[in-house]
Amino acid sequence: MERAINIEGLKKSYGQTAVLKNFDLSVPSGNIFGLIGPNGAGKSTLIGILTGLLDYDEGQILINGLELNEANELDIKRQIASVLQPPLLFEHFTSHDFLHYICDIYEMPKDNRQVKINSLLDFLGLTEFEHAKINKLSAGSRKKLSFCAAILTEPQILFLDEPFESIDVISIGRMKTILNRLQEKGKTIIITSHILEIVENLCDDIAILHKQKIIAYLDSKTHKELQKDASLSEIFESYVEVEKPKSDVLKWL
Amino acid sequence: MFWKLLEYNWKLFRHSLTGAKLIVLIVYGLLLGTIFSQVIGTVYFILMLQHTELNSMFSWYTPARGRLILLVFVNILWLAQFFFTNIRLMKLEQNRKLLTMGYPLNRLSRYLTFLAFLHPLNLLFNATWFILLMLQFKSISYVPLALVIVLANFSLIFSAKFRVLKAIKNYQKWLLVLILFMLPVVGVSVKELLSNSFFMQFQQYIDPFNQIAAVLPGGLVAIAPSLSHAVLTQIAIGVFCLALFAGLYFDHLKNTRKALQTPPSQEDHKLKTSTFRSWLCTQFGDHAGKYVYYVVTHPYNKIQAIIFLGFPILYLPFMISRIDELGATKFVILFFFMYAPMGFQLMFLGNLFGYEHRELLQEMQFPVPLSKQLKQRIQGALILPLTMLVIVSGTEVITLGGKENLLSILLGNIIIFEVFSVLFLWSSFYRLKKVEWVSFSFSQPVIARSVQFISGFVMMALSAALYISYGSFELYKDLAMVMLAIIFGFWIYRYIGNIQVVFTSKITPRLWNEL
Numbered sequence: 001m002e003r004a005i006n007i008e009g010l011k012k013s014y015g016q017t018a019v020l021k022n023f024d025l026s027v028p029s030g031n032i033f034g035l036i037g038p039n040g041a042g043k044s045t046l047i048g049i050l051t052g053l054l055d056y057d058e059g060q061i062l063i064n065g066l067e068l069n070e071a072n073e074l075d076i077k078r079q080i081a082s083v084l085q086p087p088l089l090f091e092h093f094t095s096h097d098f099l100h101y102i103c104d105i106y107e108m109p110k111d112n113r114q115v116k117i118n119s120l121l122d123f124l125g126l127t128e129f130e131h132a133k134i135n136k137l138s139a140g141s142r143k144k145l146s147f148c149a150a151i152l153t154e155p156q157i158l159f160l161d162e163p164f165e166s167i168d169v170i171s172i173g174r175m176k177t178i179l180n181r182l183q184e185k186g187k188t189i190i191i192t193s194h195i196l197e198i199v200e201n202l203c204d205d206i207a208i209l210h211k212q213k214i215i216a217y218l219d220s221k222t223h224k225e226l227q228k229d230a231s232l233s234e235i236f237e238s239y240v241e242v243e244k245p246k247s248d249v250l251k252w253l
Numbered sequence: 254m255f256w257k258l259l260e261y262n263w264k265l266f267r268h269s270l271t272g273a274k275l276i277v278l279i280v281y282g283l284l285l286g287t288i289f290s291q292v293i294g295t296v297y298f299i300l301m302l303q304h305t306e307l308n309s310m311f312s313w314y315t316p317a318r319g320r321l322i323l324l325v326f327v328n329i330l331w332l333a334q335f336f337f338t339n340i341r342l343m344k345l346e347q348n349r350k351l352l353t354m355g356y357p358l359n360r361l362s363r364y365l366t367f368l369a370f371l372h373p374l375n376l377l378f379n380a381t382w383f384i385l386l387m388l389q390f391k392s393i394s395y396v397p398l399a400l401v402i403v404l405a406n407f408s409l410i411f412s413a414k415f416r417v418l419k420a421i422k423n424y425q426k427w428l429l430v431l432i433l434f435m436l437p438v439v440g441v442s443v444k445e446l447l448s449n450s451f452f453m454q455f456q457q458y459i460d461p462f463n464q465i466a467a468v469l470p471g472g473l474v475a476i477a478p479s480l481s482h483a484v485l486t487q488i489a490i491g492v493f494c495l496a497l498f499a500g501l502y503f504d505h506l507k508n509t510r511k512a513l514q515t516p517p518s519q520e521d522h523k524l525k526t527s528t529f530r531s532w533l534c535t536q537f538g539d540h541a542g543k544y545v546y547y548v549v550t551h552p553y554n555k556i557q558a559i560i561f562l563g564f565p566i567l568y569l570p571f572m573i574s575r576i577d578e579l580g581a582t583k584f585v586i587l588f589f590f591m592y593a594p595m596g597f598q599l600m601f602l603g604n605l606f607g608y609e610h611r612e613l614l615q616e617m618q619f620p621v622p623l624s625k626q627l628k629q630r631i632q633g634a635l636i637l638p639l640t641m642l643v644i645v646s647g648t649e650v651i652t653l654g655g656k657e658n659l660l661s662i663l664l665g666n667i668i669i670f671e672v673f674s675v676l677f678l679w680s681s682f683y684r685l686k687k688v689e690w691v692s693f694s695f696s697q698p699v700i701a702r703s704v705q706f707i708s709g710f711v712m713m714a715l716s717a718a719l720y721i722s723y724g725s726f727e728l729y730k731d732l733a734m735v736m737l738a739i740i741f742g743f744w745i746y747r748y749i750g751n752i753q754v755v756f757t758s759k760i761t762p763r764l765w766n767e768l
Contacts, residue, residue, distance in 0.1 A: 089615070
């Protein structure tokens with residue numbers, strides 16, 4: 001099976017603090033891949049490295065068979081897109097201007113650009129904000145707009161860092177529809193989220209990141225099997241081995 | 254609770270200090286200290302000139318002329334205080350958070366109002382006034398009266414400046430039109446007023462001028478001691494000043510409360526103007542165009558542009574007409590010539606990454622080499638300053654040709670431009686400051702005031718070093734300048750070539766960590 005992402009021996013530290021240590025991960029192509037872990041586990045750092053925003057200390061990273069280095073930088077960037085938390089938007093642009101700017105940068109043909117933009121904005125309930133300044137939008141609208149911008153470029157690999165936080169339930173459903181459609185076209189999607197109910201229903205493979213490395217990899221068959229007896233949340237807790245607090249620790253409350 | 258507020262703000266201040274910023278702050282502090290001591294010395298001299306036998310050493314001295322000197326000085330001091338008084342409410346955005354942590358609104362407003370008084374610049378000005386008054390009162394029993402007068406003056410300035418800046422912000426376009434229209438008129442008027450015939454008849458203007466200057470704000474503060482001989486007058490002045498201070502204090506307190514409860518709304522820049530941005534992107538490239546768009550549309554920069562253009566336009570015609578009288582100080586003309594290019598360099602280069610800040614993380618993901626984006630940005634930032642440099646150099650050739658060593662002047666221009674390019678590039682990387690787009694942009698400048706302040710002094714020092722004539726060593730000076738220009742140019746070229754490395758190590762982590 002082809003691998004969209006292959007990571008071996010990745011190390012990343014902030015000063016003396018190791019965030020990722022001898023980190024290995026392999027993500028199959030065409031997979032909706034869930035990456036979960038406790039706060040501070042390194043999920044966002046990993047996304048930052050894979051999207052080229054952060055340097056790393058050691059290791060080898062292959063994205064769609066291309067090694068992540070300066071020589072392949074452009075080829076890789078043409079194939080990926082991301083929605084980070086919080087989303088990165090151009091505050092003083094309107095949504096319309098922002099999306100067109102993205103299209104210009106990615107050298108997308110002008111003829112059907114507006115049609116694509118209109119359809120995305122309409123699908124996600126953002127049409128009324130098309131000509132509003134981005135800095136006036138709510139948190140949820142900004143997240144959806146960032147999602148639109150990422151989808152517009154039709155990436156091969158899509159990185160989504162907590163994409164469903166602040167989003168209303170209807171829009172979550174529509175975003176999931178878009179993601180499923182992308183998967184049908186063979187695209188790879190990597191999602192990090194703390195909303196495990198969505199992860200367990202949406203994702204094929206799931207990896208649990210804890211203490212600087214992957215401690216559990218649940219492929220599609222395995223996690224669906226396990227979920228017959230326990231929720232993903234319970235499975236997560238069992239792997240992460242969080243020490244249960246003493247029953248009287250909050251007796252003052 | 255006051256000490257907790259101080260502790261919190263001290264930690265905010267300490268956290269914002271990088272190694273480079275600390276050095277700048279120390280230099281800035283030393284400069285301020287030097288200026289303060291010079292001003293106090295001048296105050297002492299002027300007062301001694303009026304009231305002691307010192308005046309017998311100057312044949313031109315008359316009581317009216319002595320009074321003129323005092324009144325001109327104190328009114329300039331008052332204007333300087335108005336201009337430089339710092340009205341920034343101590344990190345309002347951060348202190349507002351205290352409201353959610355049990356800090357009462359009224360108490361926080363009072364403490365912040367008090368803390369605003371303690372800004373070093375504000376303290377220096379008020380100390381100057383206090384010393385000026387006490388040198389005239391000559392008795393320690395007048396300390397309360399002097400304090401009340403100083404407080405009333407400060408609160409008046411504080412309140413007036415707040416409103417003036419608000420008016421400037423609301424009417425800045427009309428103000429710009431007015432200034433551009435008035436500048437030539439004022440320039441011609443000043444030239445005529447200071448003409449030879451005016452100086453010869455100057456004596457007849459002293460008394461009327463003194464009468465007017467005495468009722469201007471600076472004059473009123475300075476002459477208060479001379480009016481305070483009678484006890485009743487002292488009481489009247491004291492009560493009036495206390496009432497003024499109290500009224501303005503409560504007015505300011507009200508505004509502080511309102512500001513604390515009103516999160517800043519982002520400026521709604523009505524850019525009818527995605528056309529303007531598109532044009533900029535077409536001319537300069539997508540990345541440079543977007544950056545230039547943010548710079549030129551920021552409200553603070555609009556005012557800065559007026560200042561950078563206005564001063565040279567106002568002063569240069571007059572100074573050029575008097576170039577033969579300036580002697581060794583004619584380098585000041587060249588200083589004013591380079592004021593605009595330097596000012597625009599500051600505007601465009603001084604904070605390359607603060608306007609877009611985290612938006613840059615989005616741009617880093619674009620399928621465009623980061624090095625290309627950064628180079629394009631710097632090129633875009635240099636276009637207007639370079640244009641100004643060419644215009645200025647051409648104007649110098651036309652106006653000064655035949656009078657001065659033009660080669661030396663043009664080399665000096667290039668070196669100054671290069672030095673400030675280096676300085677402001679350094680500022681961009683090592684003094685990254687997130688640009689705020691709040692409604693009161695003028696109180697939150699996009700370039701730290703200390704950098705602006707030091708730039709002025711560096712500019713003056715370079716002008717003095719590069720533009721003065723070295724007599725028989727002029728040829729060697731020109732050769733040395735050619736070498737310097739080449740060295741600086743090469744350094745800039747290499748720096749821009751390696752800029753991606755510096756960006757990745759200095760800027761990216763900061764932008765990422767602010768997620």
